Amino acid sequence: MSAHKCQCPYTDQRRFCISHIRLFERLPMAIQGQLVARSVHSAHARGSALVREGDPIDSVLIIQRGKVKIASTDASGEEHILDVLHDGQAIWHGIFLKDHIYHYDVICLEPVSLCEIPRDALTDVLERHPETVVHLIEMLSTELDEAEKKVIILSIRDPRRRIGQFLLYRDARCLDRDVELKLEDIASSVNLRVETVSRHLTQLERDGYIRRMGRGKLRVLDRQALSAYVETE
Known part of the structure; x- marks a missing residue:
């Protein structure tokens, strides 16, 4: 794995690399810039683990390019895939919980380009810009809707x-x-x-x-x- 601080300039459309991420897209550009300034980019090979169950949730993981599976393994050793994510999707569930640890593995299904926004950078933004909390609540509602769809499928x-x-x-x-x-x-x-x-x-x-x-x-x-x-x- 290789990693480096993000030197993400504006594009021709005056957008950051995180501007198309649902979690951040409605944040003011100035706030996005603050997050990008503290982000880290890294590259990961197919089959490698971005995180393992029990790891602390220290950042928002943004899949810039590639595909990952979110999976858990039961007591018998059988793997259960919870989701598959691709370009432009983010992993951040549980980041604000007191016990913020991963309860699943995140494995690369192909080479992945990752952008990480540190947890403390996100909490700093929320504290200094409380108006962003409303957007976060809307995002949580969307995530709950997605979870309900999965439950319906399995039913x-x-x-x-x-x-x-x-x-x-x-x-x-x-x-x-x-x-x-x-x-x-x-x-x-x-x-x-x-x-x-x-x-x-x-x-x-x-x-x-x-x-x-x-x-x-x-x-x-x-x-x-x-x-x-x-x-x-």
Whole structure:
């Protein structure tokens, strides 16, 4: 891993590298500048761990480029994927809790360019600019909404519909047309066996809802049709 202080200048659009991050995008540029001045950039190889369960949450982790998985491992050693994040998304849950430690691992699925905003820099901003707290509350509400969506997905009893709903969820969050997840990652995300997921993906493809592209990629061909199928009892 290599790391260096961020020397992030304004771009032609007069924006910082954090300006497109949902957590920071509505903050005044002057405040963004204060955060950027204290940020650190680093590069991480595929398969490396950004954090491990039990590590202290010392900063906001911003995925500038690349993809990571957030995963936890149960007592039997089975991994459960909680989320997959990509360019422009941030990891900051629990940063303001008294017991601010990670309860999951964050692993690079591909080479990752990371920007870190120290926890004390963020708390300093909140103390000096209390108006930003309202935005933070809105962000927490959004995160709760995302968590509810995941709970709804896992509550779907029919495995094929659960997988279909998960693919719709991932497709809506992808940067391009393809959902890039390995079979075992999908299985871990929806709490199903790999062979069960494979069988139902094959049927979803035969029914014309998706197309498996190979190399851990698939494409939702008709969101409206798949959504209608998922919502059918």
